[in-house]
Amino acid sequence: MKQSNPHQTSSAKSESSSRWDKALSALSLAGLAVLIFLGGSIVTVSEIFPGPQIMRAYQAGMALYNQRTQYQDVYGGDIWYPERRSDKGVTVYRPGQAQDGLTLYVSASDPAVRLIDMNGNMVHEWRRPFSTFWKPSADGVARPRPDEFVYIRTAKLFPNGDLLAVYEGNGDTPYGYGVVKLDRNSRVIWSYFGRAHHDLDVAPDGKIYVLTHEFVDDELKGAGHLKPPRLDDFLVVLSSDGEELRKIPLLQSIAKSRYRQLLYTVSSFAVADPLHANAVDFIDRKKAKNFAFGKAGQVLLSFRELNAITVLDPETSEITWATRGPWIGQHDPDILPNGTILLFDNYGNYRGPEGGSRVIEFDPRTMAIRWQYAGTAKDPLNSLIRSDQQRLPNGNTLITESDGGRIVEVTPQGEIAWEFVNPVRGGPDGKMIPIIAWSQRVDLSGFDASFRQAWRRSGPSQMRAVE
Template sequence: MDKTDRIGFAGFFIACLFLAFLVGSYVILARVFPYQYFDDAYKAFHAVVEQRSVSNRYSQTDQWRPARTDKRRVTIYDPKRAYNGYTLYTSAGGSYAALIDMKGQEVHRWSLPYSKVWQKTPEGHDAQSDRLIYWTKAVMYPNGDLVATYISAADTPWGYGLVKLDTDSNVIWKYHGATHHDIDITPDGRVLAISNAFSSQVLPEFPNLAKPHLEDFLVVLNGKTGKPIKKISLLNAYYNSRYRPLLETAPSQYLEDPLHTNNVQYIGAKLAESFAPAHGQAEQALMSFRTPSTVGLIDIKSGQITWMARGPWLAQHSPRVLANGHFNVFDNYGHFRQGNASRLLEIDPKTLGIVWRYHGTPQHPLQSRIRSEIQQLPNGNRLVTESDGGRLFELTPDGTIVWQFINPVRGGDHDQYIPVICSGHRIKPDRLTSAFRSELEKQ
């Protein structure tokens, strides 16, 4: 090949590269074939790299936060004003749930590493290591049996499965679906859970929806066997309802997770009568959709959305209907105060007006970007799970903290990190069976 040929070949090669650049740019900008294949491949590759590159779970996951205090366990306790009982909580420190007394002493623990149950995720790929998997929610039965849901950091879908255990942490049944966030149990024993999965479905009136995206489901399980009874696509229910326009307002950076459902509460006959949006119709579930900042009801039988509301909250968790017909909600982002950005709200569903609120104090700030819960207690107090703070606290209606528990677990080179507390629930001892109560009293 002489000099002229070499120059010609080089020019041809450069021209081919430039043409490939132009074609590639057009494919990317216009999103025409084969853009979707390249985009899916890139996302899959990026996800795998991200999932397998966690070298420091304290700083690279949402499991741990910088500890705000060196104090541990119970730091405030007013026995006369608190609703005394046991408190069940789950923590990102591991796949366990702990039951503590009012002084913060652990009286029982359920624990089962994910690797003892499954080796693969519900999607079929290798599961993350046990150090990145934990229980996000646990619900205890009166006899000490427990239902708990696994999730993982640094993986998508993050839901990993659901188990029912006896008091000795032996498996009664297991459900290998991508369950996450929340669980509720109906009076007749069914288990309501939230799961998700990758989907590439196209919704014509929602053109900006990412492909693929996470599709959330309401899953109904048989409480005795763990077998699925029903599975409802929440995205399709939302899309096919009159509330579809609310989907279009979702922030563009969250269109790969368009709902991020994080709450389920069963609405039976009693609550359906008091909660006006239910119109007296039982067999519904109250759901929380974080991405569009909405709260809604879904009819479990028909799978249809019957009511939806967007109110004075932002990226909320834990809406719970109260006996008075109002509902509580943990408003994660709606307070807009530096270092104190969260608040607790009681909402009248008829007006969406705030009838009670609490937003922390300089001494006890309230700020959690993720998770968090509120449980209304029979004496009028509220048990609050502030996940980012790694704490549980009981609050009176006038805003006084009468009990506070801070996660005793620490991590890092100087114990500077605290695992988030994912859920907390107060249980009156007389709600337990005599056999299990006797076992706890021996501790």
């Protein structure tokens, strides 16, 4: 009969016990990891220290990661797009049908504002890279993006050739970089680094109304879903020489108004940037004459994430009127002399065969659409972000289709009277087109004689086009 070896039995029991101990240890560690994960999640969601700090560090890390992975190539951001057509420059010009004048426009390809004639010839140019005048400041840009990522978003031209320009940094958050005033020779007169973005307007008394934004950590009473840190918008009033006179927190103005319920329409993906203000239009006496919802001295504002436009009184910081309408993600509402409002409706055409965008003129008293242009199947209008429009003296409408790098002038009947396609191309295959961030038709007679004389000195070919 075979006898068992006590040493082997003991060894087997020891190995079995060791395996069991390891299994228990592994289970214990896994359980501890689950508890730590659940505890960390609860702390973070419940905003118990150090949950908020962990969340902010995570958000900052993700922003930095996205910048370094998605915005290292300037063509990979949202200021260059694949060209839709190979056309360059003026492609349509119908004299007698188009509104004669000069066109001021901004291309994201370089830090310049260009003034061209009806044939696309360059009349004047202002050029100033952000890095050449940037200075670190307490409320400004600590580390600006390389110059190829920094572009001019909009501009304001004065009769003597001076120019205000708003700079933005593509791939940065906050992306507002500031305002600079240049003379006709692109020399810096003054600069303001208060994170200005999108738009500005100048009142008859010379005061400048500009949008700024910054991260805030304040809780917003009655809107707990808009948790800090948030990117909040402000309306800043500057003197004519760039001194900050007043700064109005726009989110707080809405929260204190009778229109506070608009804040509950913010979608979940926009709670960190709940307003996204994108336009400011000063209401002067001419605009106020037939506009039923605003007075001279107030401003019309556009908030993309609320799909709303509002009137704000800068003296009281009060939102006096607000409305939503048949538009989505709108830009650039303009009060017309008859009291209607013209705006670029980025998404309201629901991707019809003629494109996803349209320009509408509506009556704010009845909300009825008086006029619209949505492009055609042959010439679609499609710009998901940015874009603007301008009603011209002859009744035509000048439209900036930013994503397409195109400016188009259409008649009230929707016929194209003038068209300009950005002539700049780039990218590995040379088929990427930069956005046209903004444009405006200007009247030659509105400029000082000294500024017009500067064009005469710049060359006879340019002057033949504008005289």
